[in-house]
Structure formats: structure tokens, C-alpha cells
Amino acid sequence: MYEDIAENELKVLKVIAETLNRSNDLNNMLQSVLIELLKVTGLATGWIFLVDEKPRYSLVASANLPAALSFENNKRMRKGTCFCLNEYWDGKLTEPVNMIECKCKRLENAVKYSWGDTNGISHHATIPLSAGTERFGILNVASPGKKQFSKGELTLLQSVAYQIGTAIKRTQLYHSQKNRAESFEKLDEVIRFIWGISDVQELPGKVVEASEKVFQWPVIAFYMKEGSGLRLHALNKELKTDTSIRVSSSSNNDISKAYFEQKIIKNKSAHHQLLALGLPGQEASIAIPLLTLGEVQRGVLFVAGKKETILSDSEIEVLKALSDHISLAMESILVNEKRQELLLYEERNRLARDLHDSVNQKLFSLSLTSSGVKAMILKDDTLLREAMNDIQQLSQDALKEMKSLIWQLRPAGVEMGLIAGLKKYGNNLGLAVSGYVEGVHNLSRAIEETLWRIGQEALNNIKKHADTRQVFLRLHTTNDGVFFEVSDQGNGFHLDKLFNEKWSLGLISMRERAELAGGSLEIQSSPGEGTTLNIIIPWLDKEGSDCHGY
Structure with missing residues (x-):
């Protein structure tokens, strides 16, 4: 008789193993193995829950459920909890000996609330599904009038549960590797797109x-x-x-x-x-x-x-x-932008050197020559002397403008900080520039270039029109952006006449530079009260690293 029992158990395990190896689709595999299990064991009904963290679980397979439980596509099996699920979540279904025979709450409620026919089923066996230390869910089986499963039956069911747990792990690994391969194939497409962004x-x-x-x-x-x-x-x-x-x-x-x-x-x-x-x-x-x-x-x-x-x-x-x-x-984008900026900086340096070595030297020679010629002109030759005075003055003015242009192309001193560079530029124009910095945010080369050009233009305007040497600069950085102020106590002007004046072109240029950087420029001025320029530029995406560079 023992040999007959052992042979039947081996037959069950063989059938289950064959069924589990037919598919890599988890739900189809579990549904098929449940049907085969009931067929070879003679049990009437069964269902499998895959269980996650409380209270998450899903009914993934069921066979021959009574009408009371299969109502509306197994609706009552997909909602609520029961004793076996709570035992699983409480960690009491981890060992083989902890398989239990329990009175099912769902079946109890089916009778209590007249959900429908239970086919005489009132109890079921609950077997945990696991593989090693990993837990996946529970297997429940039952038959009409069967209130207790023998030790041998539970042992066989536990052996089957081990097979199912191992198959679940294998299937999950298969799908994990498949999904990984598909995901990395998709990733390759996105990565190639990303590296095309400049x-x-x-x-x-x-x-x-x-x-x-x-x-x-x-x-x-x-x-x-x-x-x-x-x-x-x-x-x-x-x-x-x-x-x-x-x-x-x-x-x-x-x-x-x-x-x-x-x-x-x-x-x-x-x-x-x-x-x-x-x-x-x-x-x-x-x-x-x-x-x-x-x-x-x-x-x-x-x-x-x-x-x-x-x-x-x-x-x-x-x-x-x-x-x-x-x-x-x-x-890579930021490094390339820095590289382009350095190339532009080098090109400006080259142009500055060329202007200094050629045009600047010729203007200097013209100024010296006109000065020498003027000394040779007779005192009574007034017309010629005035003409040479004009030539000398024009050559000296052109020489100053050329030096200013060379400075703008190659702003020596800006590397020590924006305010320091502008102070030096203003000093070269004969202005007395003072100022201070608040905050420690680093400025990108683009914003520094914008503020540098605006500062140069402002100092040039002050030199030409303000009739004052005193200039005040203020640079203030916050979490929102950078604030730059240039002010003087010179002549000032009527704001309503701004666009009618010949020097308004410089102010318009400064405003355009600020707006191109995503910021704004405000002008405050009145006759005899001086002029204040307020430039506000919000941080762009690239800004933000802390630095003490002013």
C-alpha cells in the first residue's frame, strides 16, 4: 500500500513539473497547474493568491469555485481579506509545518449573507508558495464536506507548492531579463537622442x-x-x-x-x-x-x-x-560652450593684437607727425595751423577710441572680477569708480559678458554726458538672480526726451543686451539729479554653483 501511495505522489509531482515547464506566462502557468493539481489529487476546487505587502494581493488562478465565490468574475475573491491572508502577512506561514486547516471567512460570509451555493465547501487547506527565502503567495484547495487534510496530503501539497514557488521565481527572472533587455533597447534610443542636444x-x-x-x-x-x-x-x-x-x-x-x-x-x-x-x-x-x-x-x-x-x-x-x-x-554641453567661449575669447585677443600692432600704431604715428608738422608752420599761417590742430586732435581722439575698442575686445582685468574690471576700465576713461559686491554666486561667462558690455557702455555715457567723474557700481546676487546698478550724480536728463537725444542709442543698446539675457533694464534720471541704471537678470538653468569670484 505504501508503494501505491508513493507512486501516486510521484505521478502528481511529475504532472505538476511537466505543466509548470510548458509556459513562461505566469498567469497561464498557474491556471494550468491548478487545474492539473485538482485533476490528479481528486480535489474539487482551488485558487491561488499572489501576495504583496499588506493589503495588496491578487487572485491569479482559480478553478471550479462555487457560485457563492465566483459571482461577477470572482468579485468576492478579489476584495477584502481573510484568515489565511492575514496569517501570511503576519509571517505565520513561512515554515512547512505552518500549513493550516482553517475555516474560511469568505465561505462563512457566503452562508451568512446568502451569496449563493457553496457546493458543501466550508474549509480549505492553505499552503504558502515560496522559493528559498522569497515568498510569493498562497495556494488554497478544498472539497465538499472535507474539513481536514491528513499529514500526508499536506506534505504532498507542500511539495507541489515548492515546485510552484520555484516556477514562479524562474518565470519572474525570465520576464525580468526580458524586460531588462527591452528597456535597455529603449534606453539606447533615448541616449542617442540626448547626445544630439547641444x-x-x-x-x-x-x-x-x-x-x-x-x-x-x-x-x-x-x-x-x-x-x-x-x-x-x-x-x-x-x-x-x-x-x-x-x-x-x-x-x-x-x-x-x-x-x-x-x-x-x-x-x-x-x-x-x-x-x-x-x-x-x-x-x-x-x-x-x-x-x-x-x-x-x-x-x-x-x-x-x-x-x-x-x-x-x-x-x-x-x-x-x-x-x-x-x-x-x-x-559635455557645458564644456563645449566653455570651449566655444574660449575660442571666441582667443579670436578677440587676436583682433585686439592686430589692431594694436597696425591701426593703433599708425594713428600714433599720425598724431606725432601732425605735432611735428605744426611746429614747422609759420606763426602767421593761421589757416594751415588750425588744419594741423584739427588733424592732431582727430588723430588723438581716434587713438583713444581705438584703445577703448581694443580694451573691449580684450578686457584685461575682468578675470579678477566684473566690478574690478569695470573700475579699471573707468579709471582709463578718467572716471573715479567705486563699488561693492553682495552675495557669492558665480556668474556664467554669458551673464558676465552681458553685464560687462552694459557697464562699459554706461561708463562711456557718463564720461561723455554726465559732467562728473564720480561713478558708483553695485552688484548684488540672490537666489533669484543678479542685480547690477550703475549710478552717478551728474547732469541727468528728462526721461520723456530719452529717445530724442543723440546718445539714447547707447541706452537702447544696454536695454537690448539685458533683455537678450532674459533680464531687464530700468532707468531713473532727472535734470541735475544724476542717473541710475538698474539691471536685473534672473538665474538661467546653467547658473547656481557657489563661488567667491568678485
């Missing part, structure tokens, strides 16, 4: 656009450093939110933590936090800091969606690789 200000929008198209993540948000905090620069096209909201070190959210702690932040319950950020609620999220070479913080890539997708090992791996490429692409 403007760092366009990078966030294009990264989000490409990622949404390829990966179809429900929420993709790109935050970039702005001042001492972060601001949202790009979001899925169909999503709307307030992009002026800033994330600071005091903000209690995953984006702030990822940025200021420089680590990946995963959140399995992100719904309320997303709503607080003005984003649509999603189940889970991940925030990844964007760090360039030297661990310089540039921003945060924030993605949200379903937990099983966003927080899967393969997806996290893809997101890490994507953030690395974004950081490297950003660094």
Missing part, C-alpha cells in the same frame, strides 16, 4: 519628451538647480502644474532628499506626495540626483507610476543609466 536649456524638455515617448512613464519631471534650490523645468506634455514652485533644502519631499543627500530615493507610497507637488497621484516614485563630474549637483530626475514597473530592478537600473547619461551630456 543647448543645456533645451535638455530638460527634450529628455522628458523622448523618455515619455519611449518608456511611457505616467509622470516624468526634470528639476534643475536654480539658486540654492530646485525648480521644475520640464514635465510630461499633457500634465499641467505650477513651474514656479521651488524645492529647497527645507522641503520635505523625495526630490529635496535626492538632491541634497545625493542619493536615489524610492517611494512605494508616493500618492499624497505627488499631489503636494502639484502632480497627478501615482502609486510609487523614484527620485535620482543628476551629478556631473566632480559630484557637482545639477538637478533631479523624478519618475512616478505603478510600483511593479517603476520600482522593478530592471527599471531602476535603466533609470540609473539614463540619469548618468543625462549628467554626462549636460557636462
